[in-house]
Amino acid sequence: MVDKKVDFIIVGTGLAGLAISRELNFRGNSFIAFDNSSQISSYVAGGIFNPVILKRFTPAWKAKEQMEIAIPFYAEMERELQQNFINHWDIYRRFYSIEEQNDWFVAADKPLLAPYLDQNLVKNSNPSVKTDYGFGRVKHTGNLDTEVMLEAYRDQLQKKQLLKAEKFDYDLVKMDGNRIVYKDIQAKYVIFCEGFGVTRNPFFNYFPLHGNKGEYIIIKSPELKLDFAIKASVFIMPMGNDLYKVGATYNNHDKTPEPTSEAREQLEASLKQVINVSYEVVDQVAGIRPTSGDRRPVIGKHPEFENMYCFNGFGSRGVLIAPYLAPKLADHILENSTLEQEIDIARFKKRYFRRN
């Protein structure tokens, strides 16, 4: 028996579910969300917002547009939830050669990168850090403490009875004309935001979501004294209280959720190339990034069921991408606007076989 009627059911409250549920709520839609904590990518993420690809000194996909939307979006959440979770710090890209320094200066002159890349070479003034060629400074970057943010948001939803901390069971979904019935809930639409968990979703497991495991170690080092992040072969990110996140790894093969000793060894080996002070590893975390076959987000309508949607494929950049794409998906559902082909799940429709 239907007990509750809502506009949307949202499955997953990671970065994707958070962004789309807030967007729909701003527009006056009701929703109920499900989350069973089966994926923790958003939870363990470094939370870094950085518009520049630091390997090649190129702008990330739609980086400027994403920064313009995402940072005010999270700042508004901070005010509403009365929590601080945005940290602003610069990223210092360690150079490996004179050629890299030259490439940096060329990149820093380009209009899209000029606001972010400092034109001056930064000499190292921290004796705890090793570098022969200095650093390039990336401005207007920082990170979100995603754990604090997600917990505060989920708490708020639970208090309003908008979140069920349980597994969404795909087998119990019933299509009733243009309505979806799930247990005692009737909804106009369902949006699946399960990250790598979508691989278990029989409605959407047809598009290629490979997943990429990432691990961080958390170290304590009172001697390190960094108030900026370093990007070398690893990222070293200040967390306060002499704690630093060091990572992350990229592994396409292992899809298990547990932290591994291999990752820890790899991260420590890289860390020792960058710092020359002692530290203690105090924690290690792992998650699976939802990385699509063509490395673009995967959002939009199910090929067969009109009122089923997917919001996924944010890979290693969910912090900036999710708030940028949430209004686009909301426009698509509510205003029938067209999605850009490169992000529309329709690009994979040939892989879909009808269910009956």
Ligand SMILES: Cc1cc2nc3c(=O)[nH]c(=O)nc-3n(C[C@H](O)[C@H](O)[C@H](O)COP(=O)(O)OP(=O)(O)OC[C@H]3O[C@@H](n4cnc5c(N)ncnc54)[C@H](O)[C@@H]3O)c2cc1C
């Ligand atoms: C180590 C690591 C470091 C990272 N660092 C960064 C970074 O610095 N910056 C950045 O932008 N991105 C980073 N990322 C990537 C970022 O975490 C992802 O892009 C983002 O988390 C994807 O969010 P999501 O909501 O799509 O998926 P998820 O975070 O996986 O969320 C999916 C949610 O759905 C729930 N769920 C799934 N199935 C069900 C079900 N059947 N029933 C109920 N609930 C369900 C899960 O419990 C989960 O909460 C990092 C990722 C990792 C692993």
